[in-house]
Amino acid sequence: MADLHDEIQREIAGNPILVYGKGTKDAPRCGFTLETIQFFNRFGYPFEVIDVLENMPKRQALSEMTDWQTLPKVFIGGQFFGDTDILAPMAEKGELATLLETTFAGSGVSPTIQLR
């Protein structure tokens, strides 16, 4: 379990936007994972999707770490943000764009899409 936690912490630290989901970016295997991929595609920042569909120990560790039972699980800048139920209202209020700008500030990464 400790190893899994370390692995997850490394993944979270290594990816400014990280989605734990079911399936991959190219082949999502869950409607909500697909929706989350489409959601982040709109913002134009790079994001990583890690498939944990069949990795039950890792899913268990993730659920315990976040007190959140469902997939997908989204981390931005190392912080847990739930799923698109949480992120969509943030996006509407403009909070998510600000968060992403802050997260990627100084990283040399700029979005491929300009929203404003």
Next chain:
Amino acid sequence: MPDAAVEVYDLTGTMDHLEVFVQTKAFVGVSPLDRHRMVERALAPARADGRIHALQIRTATPEETHG
């Protein structure tokens, strides 16, 4: 959540892909993440036995809805 107003939407016509909207005073001062945790906890049995396969959750306080 005694005052909770709950609306349930059947997204696919199969009664197991649902969207719920929960409005209650109990959400005042509670973060979006914790609101969802509260709703998920209340629905845990229906999750566990498969009555709910997929669930989208929206939450609000009465003030947020009418404000």
